[in-house]
Amino acid sequence: MTLAFGHQLAATWLELHPEASASQVVEFLEEQSLRARLAAAEVYVATGKTSEEEALALLEYESRSYRDLMRNELSTGALNLPTAGAR
Template sequence: MTLAFGHQLADAWLELHPEASAAELVEFLERQSLRARVAAAEVYVARERTSKEEAMFHLERESRSYGELMRNELSNGELSMPSS
């Protein structure tokens, strides 16, 4: 999930569940992230003809790299967060 998409998804979910706690929002976003990773693994398997385990390994590695990039950009002030 991209950062902007994650914010849009959270905003839409909170509109539908205005009384939800932060923990419930995090749980929802984690489920959506897992669904997205599974779908990406299936695409990876179909295109690259690898096992699902190997695809998940590659996706996890890419996810860690993306997370590191986001942390670096946030810590350097190079990434602006969407305003609410």
């Protein structure tokens, strides 16, 4: 679901900004990612699960780990996405 949302977000933004460069698209998506991570940190803190500093550190660690995993999979050509209809 997250991948589909990201794709639709980027596609819609490009429809609204057809002259945008690739770096502008990446910048927009990075801004949206930051907003989502901050909202997640706020939820962690509001539910009393962690402090704000711990929540931000955890989300940053998860983001970097996920990016490392994506980099590895994309560089080897082995992006493991579920097939259509798989759950």
